[in-house]
Amino acid sequence: RKEVEQDPGPFNVPEGATVAFNCTYSNSASQSFFWYRQDCRKEPKLLMSVYSSGNEDGRFTAQLNRASQYISLLIRDSKLSDSATYLCVVRSYNTDKLIFGTGTRLQVFP
Amino acid sequence: ETGVTQTPRHLVMGMTNKKSLKCEQHLGHNAMYWYKQSAKKPLELMFVYSLEERVENNSVPSRFSPECPNSSHLFLHLHTLQPEDSALYLCASSQGLAGGREQFFGPGTRLTVL
Numbered sequence: 501r502k503e504v505e506q507d508p509g510p511f512n513v514p515e516g517a518t519v520a521f522n523c524t525y526s527n528s529a530s531q532s533f534f535w536y537r538q539d540c541r542k543e544p545k546l547l548m549s550v551y552s553s554g555n556e557d558g559r560f561t562a563q564l565n566r567a568s569q570y571i572s573l574l575i576r577d578s579k580l581s582d583s584a585t586y587l588c589v590v591r592s593y594n595t596d597k598l599i600f601g602t603g604t605r606l607q608v609f610p
Numbered sequence: 611e612t613g614v615t616q617t618p619r620h621l622v623m624g625m626t627n628k629k630s631l632k633c634e635q636h637l638g639h640n641a642m643y644w645y646k647q648s649a650k651k652p653l654e655l656m657f658v659y660s661l662e663e664r665v666e667n668n669s670v671p672s673r674f675s676p677e678c679p680n681s682s683h684l685f686l687h688l689h690t691l692q693p694e695d696s697a698l699y700l701c702a703s704s705q706g707l708a709g710g711r712e713q714f715f716g717p718g719t720r721l722t723v724l
Contacts, residue, residue: 543715
């Protein structure tokens with residue numbers, strides 16, 4: 501089983517739509533969780549950290565479910581500029597390594 | 611953005627060549643990383659340096675040889691590579707090791723091995 505699993509997509513949604521991605525992780529000792537964004541042919545950039553209580557940043561909401569070992573990212577009112585690959589990233593308790601998922605590709609169309 | 615720079619941006623080399631990838635960070639960070647990103651695969655951590663000491667070598671073949679002369683520079687020396695080594699090589703830096711801290715990535719070097 502992969503340490504971090506994501507649906508690769510693509511998710512094709514119209515502007516203004518709400519879209520949600522899930523990501524599951526296998527190591528119950530995982531401690532820190534992040535969503536990174538990677539545009540086509542560009543480097544990954546941190547989108548947001550994911551906190552136990554859930555957190556929101558504008559149109560983006562991240563949630564963590566430790567019992568089921570998944571994190572989610574909700575994007576409201578999608579913009580064309582949201583088109584990118586969203587990488588789920590997990591850090592284990594006993595290492596400092598970040599484990600990346602393969603990413604979920606989002607395409608927002610007019 | 612000039613936080614983390616990488617050169618060259620593109621590299622084509624034969625299997626018998628020797629080349630080096632360079633990474634420089636201008637963020638005052640003390641940890642640097644090499645990752646490999648292949649098509650349809652997740653980013654794979656290759657090496658981690660903290661305070662110029664290698665703290666992680668993620669079972670990477672010896673044809674990849676990292677060097678960290680100071681906290682701002684990181685090199686990846688390549689020799690006798692294989693076609694399956696063709697990938698995007700990303701450098702990243704952070705203040706402290708990765709745990710809970712944002713990593714800033716460079717634009718990457720797209721490597722093609724013929």
